Amino acid sequence: MFSSVKSKIKKISAAGSLLKTLALPLFLSLVIPLLSFNEKYKGNAFRIKTIVVDAGHGGHDGTTRGLIAREKDVALQVALRLGKSIEENLPDVRVVYTRTEDIFVPLYERIGVANRVKADLFISIHCNSMPSSMKNRSSVRGTETFVSGFNRLGQQDAALRENASLLLENDYKDNYDGFDPNDPESVIVFSFMKNQFRDQSIKLASLMQTEYVATGRIDRGVKEQGLAVLAKAGMPAVLTEIGFISSPQEEEYMVSDYGQNEIVTCLLKAIQTYKKQVEIQ
């Protein structure tokens, strides 16, 4: 009995010394990967450094108009205000514009700018409009924000209207892989293009809609559409329709100082929230 206890003690002390021998390598084998994981994690620190602000249309592409204003002018005014506001409130972020004056910029070039400067976000500003043939068109109001995705076209789809800008580009079929904005099937094929930034784009778009709604705007939601300007984005990208220029009430709001400031504040808040959520320190 005694010897068996003794041998147990021996065994325990043998196990203890084995543990002691193994302790350091064991400790190191556990800690080193953790340290290197932390180092790796640090190395992967992600910050939003560059935001491309895109004022929709411009030049001979004036697109929709209301009673007193044209979409291209309202989009430019709001885009410039947004850029200024980002620079003032997020000084570590560089703002790049696709246009700062009334000039025509092809859609592929807009996203091309964003890809070239390795932007972390692409935000395209537009005004919505109901077709002039539609009864009660002036009563339709609200904001909606698009991300690149799949859709079947209806007559009033934003994709149909926004992609029509392509027709003003001479070589659009070469620049958009044969994409034909007049052909709904073509739009659908185009929409299947891989969008690896879909979730992040939806996150930003949802935050924008939430901010609009908080100021009393009508929520038309976040939608996925086959938009040429977003399709080749190598970063989260959204197109926000800040209101209906075909509604005199919203047109007045969008051209006013008050309205533009409110819209810009909404967009800035959404960007700030998004930035906090996605950045890795």
Ligand SMILES: [Zn+2]
């Ligand atoms: Zn537009």
